[in-house]
Amino acid sequence: MTTCCKTKCLEEAQAYIQELKTLKPCLYDKDFLRTWDKSYDDIRTVLLVAQILEDLYCANVSCRIFESGIAASVFRDNSTRTRFSFSFAASLLGLKISDLDEEKSQIAHGETVRETANMISFMTEVIGIRDDKWIGQGHKYMVEVAEAVAEGSKEGVLPQKPCLVNLQCDEDHPTQAMADLLHLVKHFGGMDKLKGKKVAMTWAYSPSYGKPLSVPQGIIALLPRLGMDVVLAHPKGYELLPEIIEAGKKHAADNGGSLTVCNSMDEAFKDADVVYPKSWAPLEIMQERVRLPSREGPEQKKLEERALAMNAEHKEWECTEEKMKLTKDGKALYMHCLPADITGVSCKEGEVAASVFERYRIDTYKEAGHKPYIIASMIITSKFKDPAAVMEHLIKEKKPRVIPL
């Protein structure tokens, strides 16, 4: 990193801070569970703070805000990217991770959620939760935890109230959707450049079972409100939750964006500026899965077989070179939350042709790279009333993150 680059980063950060000061967010002391519960200024604030943090990191300015304190994580599903992103964000701000491994805890022992939530929060600044496998459960669990720590804080149990960051639930995956949005802002050169751009959020074939609906739901609820024209496409039977479609349509009004639904990948790809082909599970089967008496066993196995058979009827939903030709100048930006099912690489037949993925591979890595900053931004905007002041404080202190030698 040259001195010149650093200067440029700091200048950019200063400009973002000025923009930040014009906004009226309502994020302080709140949790970040679903983007559609947030105002347009909230979204812009989180985005701007994330961009400033990226600039400060690049300029080797320490973003430590905490001398001590815990970032607690609860992962009820596997994770690589998000687990590391949460670690990155925690480390950036000076927090230490403490993971609630439910198998090694006494939770089986009949402990209630509200009790556990308080027990892990005595010196906790943020709780990050992933709970995305069971429809109707993940968001509900997060609300329960949020209410418990709010009670604990009000009753004097907790000296500070930890904020919650949704690291993927059954409804939304806000750290992903916001990182995706930041990727688009960088790609098109500004938030105002997103207006009128067409995004194809489409289902794609995968040989694997039970992929959550939260990524496409996050995208269709968030991008229309930036003025983008989002087309959701999927085979019949792969509908998303209707209330989230509604949320997406409602918010679209804010900036003249739109959300439409169809059952044709070609139609969605036609003249698209951005394509996001990604597999998810059939809604009805995911709902039946929750209703089964047990979470293991032969009935669950049978359901999985049904879902895989259903997927297999739609192998033509693949992001091939031919499909890419349908997009605007044949050059739409391909996006994915990773890992993708790449035909001939990670599976025999999958979501995307190897040559298409390879062309955009580095782009998808960059897309993922925004997540740590988005998470750190969600923490800062919840813990501090005046995030612009926090950013200015860091720049004024200018403590180097790595000794500058």
Place this chain on the structure above:
Amino acid sequence: MTTCCKTKCLEEAQAYIQELKTLKPCLYDKDFLRTWDKSYDDIRTVLLVAQILEDLYCANVSCRIFESGIAASVFRDNSTRTRFSFSFAASLLGLKISDLDEEKSQIAHGETVRETANMISFMTEVIGIRDDKWIGQGHKYMVEVAEAVAEGSKEGVLPQKPCLVNLQCDEDHPTQAMADLLHLVKHFGGMDKLKGKKVAMTWAYSPSYGKPLSVPQGIIALLPRLGMDVVLAHPKGYELLPEIIEAGKKHAADNGGSLTVCNSMDEAFKDADVVYPKSWAPLEIMQERVRLPSREGPEQKKLEERALAMNAEHKEWECTEEKMKLTKDGKALYMHCLPADITGVSCKEGEVAASVFERYRIDTYKEAGHKPYIIASMIITSKFKDPAAVMEHLIKEKKPRVIPL
């Protein structure tokens, strides 16, 4: 936190420091394994330092004492509360947790305890151990570890000797008992207010197997020495280790407290100021469990069945509303180390009626909330000759824990 609150916290901390200076503890360079091995001044010192740390945390004064260093943990039994409490304490002081997961280590490989103890200690300031499942083993293991790192330190293997903190063994659970004591001090408004108060430490019914004896043992050994009148009550067959009863009785003399034993919950509850109804396993079965040739298998299973059948004969040992009416003005303070077996909530029939638990639920959370500070205090009082000077240093530096914006 208002400026006024912070000022009050700092004034309180200053007062505690003055009190601290009058004591002559013998904690420096020692381990904290059992309260009954400690002097009365030792107990008061740990308590005072914990109280000061609570005030500093509340006043946003950083308690970082270490710029680098490890807090190693060894959990030979499940844990939520204590695991997080140890993380909190470590983070508060600037240490990073490194957990010895015996399954992922090479210990199965015939490595000796003294070797492992040194291998995890090259830059380790404290080792926290939970080993509470096997009577006659836990304390013994901790002593072995303590001797190993003492040898390593003496022989120049370790540049510093880590102190040991007992996070629950088969004999004592000192971080719990001390946190419970701090809860009582706060509840009654001072350590001197504890004199003459009656505490009912009683067995209670639970449908679960193998609960350690260390919590009741910790209570009956510690509280009498503060001048409290402790009544231990349990059905026949649920005796505690006789040497610990002796320790409790011996120390009771110090401040005019007492320890008596009976077999009636009602008798214990009668006019009690504090009740602590909690299940534990039958002593003889716990001793037989250790003597069985294998720690798994059908013989262990049979033993478990015998214990559960024995428990089931005493379902009337439940902390009901009726029983609570027997206590002083019907308003004794209910205590529990959590998680409690709550009738109709976490099990069909358990230790405590749901309405009783709900009334004191927030109190039990606060009780648990002292544990991180107790652990941090145990570390500080072992690592520094003059804890009062350390506290004064932190107040003088007044580095904010969170940037004050």
Place this chain on the structure above:
Amino acid sequence: MTTCCKTKCLEEAQAYIQELKTLKPCLYDKDFLRTWDKSYDDIRTVLLVAQILEDLYCANVSCRIFESGIAASVFRDNSTRTRFSFSFAASLLGLKISDLDEEKSQIAHGETVRETANMISFMTEVIGIRDDKWIGQGHKYMVEVAEAVAEGSKEGVLPQKPCLVNLQCDEDHPTQAMADLLHLVKHFGGMDKLKGKKVAMTWAYSPSYGKPLSVPQGIIALLPRLGMDVVLAHPKGYELLPEIIEAGKKHAADNGGSLTVCNSMDEAFKDADVVYPKSWAPLEIMQERVRLPSREGPEQKKLEERALAMNAEHKEWECTEEKMKLTKDGKALYMHCLPADITGVSCKEGEVAASVFERYRIDTYKEAGHKPYIIASMIITSKFKDPAAVMEHLIKEKKPRVIPL
């Protein structure tokens, strides 16, 4: 630690820094995978920086170089010592550990190595990897990861390129070999004192299966280049990889050392200044193991039985008191990477007699104690162009590691 001791440590550190300044290493921005890829100045640089870090730790000078940042670890085999050593090094420099637990990640999901490598690296300064179980795989995997993060860095995915530290692969165990070397330097009183000393790196009997070849390979490739006369001895069938023997012989030329191979433990021990008797698996069986279609199952089991039967033919390869008498004045330094298979202690018949091991036990602990500093040194020498300047900066700042009270 007395003031006098601290002064001595700091003076020693200053002398090492002067020596450091005379070297021309080529470590900056490089990975540390195998010692034989490194120059003699590289080896000396890593060693000197480790020695300076030991002195600074001893003098209570903080070695924090990072205000935030992650040290990512990937353990594909069990580990106690190395896992903790990596934690120690990370903590010493101010980094937080984030462990990639491949079972809890989405890697099974078809993710490629190059993708995962980038996903765990957005704010990562170092990646430590252990992958030692499968011949032909471990080093290959590390190279793949290294190439992936180099690409990510070049393409702007990663704001900084993490360096890789090999925490044991199928070929080398450089943090062990370098710690062993530092142990020898301390034992004999300087690097120049190693010239002409005879080292017996010999196979020894063990009742366990599949021990990696990387420790003996690391020793025979590294020690000859310091001018030592290394004799490798093993029964027929326990050959090491021929290309590493070649590397050892080639480098021996640099300082007049030598590497010879024989099949007699007695011959190797004869007049040896240092003995390193340690078990490893038969090469051919390790190679067959990799070729089997599955990594589990009855064929693997059969192979294990064959290997153990083969081991059992060589129980006389034990480091007994008799064998020790063959060494220089009967007083050779016994070395081991730990844990050792000690006859009558950790197994019925093993690598070393109990009385021999006990005499050198504390020495082997000290040997292991250098590893955290070696790892920290590998990180610093890769992340900074001018390690001497970094060391001088730390001494100038003189921030205490623990508050000096």
